[in-house]
Amino acid sequence: xxxxxxxxxxxxxxxxxxxxxxxxxxxxxxxxxxxxxxxxxxxxxxxxxxxxxxxxxxxxxxxxxxxxxxxxxxxxxxxxxxxxxxxxxxxxxxxxxxxxxx
Numbered sequence: 001x002x003x004x005x006x007x008x009x010x011x012x013x014x015x016x017x018x019x020x021x022x023x024x025x026x027x028x029x030x031x032x033x034x035x036x037x038x039x040x041x042x043x044x045x046x047x048x049x050x051x052x053x054x055x056x057x058x059x060x061x062x063x064x065x066x067x068x069x070x071x072x073x074x075x076x077x078x079x080x081x082x083x084x085x086x087x088x089x090x091x092x093x094x095x096x097x098x099x100x101x102x
Contacts, residue, residue, distance in 0.1 A: 023050040
């Protein structure tokens, strides 16, 4: 696992298995301009929460080093999700400067 990328799975007292996710906001220049940590029971729940974060920027949802889905800010755009059993390629884009023309 890469430095700075944390992936945690835990089971709270409720007995429900939860996983850490990060929803990265991608700026106009294609670089990360922020992120929202999410703790969810599965990918579908994380995708639902991340979908609510999409506004004028795309969102990349990651679970540790695994890309879960890319959510486009363009109306009607299709989500890009790696096929089941297929490893995601790479890691979230390196964090850019805050003046990312976003």
